[in-house]
Amino acid sequence: MEILDILIIGAGPIGLNCAIEAQKNNLNYLIVEKGTIVNSLYNYPLYMRFFSTAEKLEIDEIPFISTAPKPGRQEALEYYQGIARQKDLNIHLYEKVLNVSKNNDVFEVETTQSKYTAKNVIIATGFYDIPNLMEVPGENLPKVKHYYTEPYPYTRQKIVVVGSSNSAVDAALETYRKGAEVTMIIRHSEISKSVKYWVKPDIDNRIAEGSIIAHFNSEILEVTENTVIFKDENNQTHEIENDFVLAMTGYLPDFDFLRNSGIELNGDCLHPFYNLETMETNISNLYLAGVVCGGKDTHLWFIENSRIHATIIINNILSK
Incomplete structure (x- = not known):
């Protein structure tokens, strides 16, 4: 050989x-x-x-x-x-x-x-x-995606985007602009400082005006067929309707x-x-x-x- x-x-x-x-x-x-x-x-x-x-x-x-x-x-x-x-x-x-x-x-x-x-x-x-898994119940459901390619499948859908880095921000902005109802679940207190400098003002403004809902210092607890359950910064539990989860967790x-x-x-x-x-x-x-x-x-x-x-x-x- x-x-x-x-x-x-x-x-x-x-x-x-x-x-x-x-x-x-x-x-x-x-x-x-x-x-x-x-x-x-x-x-x-x-x-x-x-x-x-x-x-x-x-x-x-x-x-x-x-x-x-x-x-x-x-x-x-x-x-x-x-x-x-x-x-x-x-x-x-x-x-x-x-x-x-x-x-x-x-x-x-x-x-x-x-x-x-x-x-x-x-x-x-x-x-x-x-993928860096969330390790929560329901993560293996078909609605949970660890890779994001384009926004078109998510038109008129209730989307949860997990994360605050470049991939999460891009997914949130692109799906929002194609008609998705976007909620971000973010473990940290702010959007990551590593986000591309020409994109960060866009996501900050969309969150500030309420076009994209962001829950900071929050964490997903469970994904079900029709909802997502998470806890907020006050350790209170919430359940929201959901069609897809884009887990941009690295x-x-x-x-x-x-x-x-x-x-x-x-x-x-x-x-x-x-x-x-x-x-x-x-x-x-x-x-x-x-x-x-x-x-x-x-x-x-x-x-x-x-x-x-x-x-x-x-x-x-x-x-x-």
Whole structure:
């Protein structure tokens, strides 16, 4: 069986960047991706716009041309998938990695379709695949959605949006403007300070005028077929009529996969262990790249500040 120099798990922007750096240095590599190229971006809301400007999303110094100040989902898909085609990157799509183990100095990687061996493995899997569950009765009802794509299904419906970050605010504003009756249930005392600066005045004003109802310092207790039960800041319980719940409570890395790969997870936020100077984990020649490095702190790493991980990792591999 061929022994790869590098096997990269995940074909997101950072995984692609790692492959490009490996290709430049004549290293034998393969990307294995469980979905399509930049699969997480593909599953973003259809009309989402990035917080970052286009030049901060570029990889390999390839210009990202956008007609808007902040590029959107479709432009990003065109950009990153276009790079994969242009560079003819070696990628296996719709193939999920099941297990990574190390036998002496070689990694054995089992997928849904094959088995591979590699001297080095880079995990660049992001965090968009596993919802951060509310863990309340009724969360498994079909009316509860942990992913939001577009507002049209929610016209003339009673919507509860859970959360106060960018995804929650976008869902609340878009569904409201398509005719939904929107109530927000927010654990904190205010809309998140991380919300895009050009959007925050909009949500603040809609709440202030009563177009969108917001219950701060509140928490959902239960979801039923036709209602939502929550407690408010005074610990009083309320039950309101409801058709859909958009639980925009964030997403998590696949911690079980990281643990099973032998990576140490530390603290309440389950920060995976890695050396910031090399991106190498506690397992020699097993690296982390991109937003997966943040554990539960999913706001630590973005495309724009983790692009450098590719160069750091490949340089470390070459130094050995």
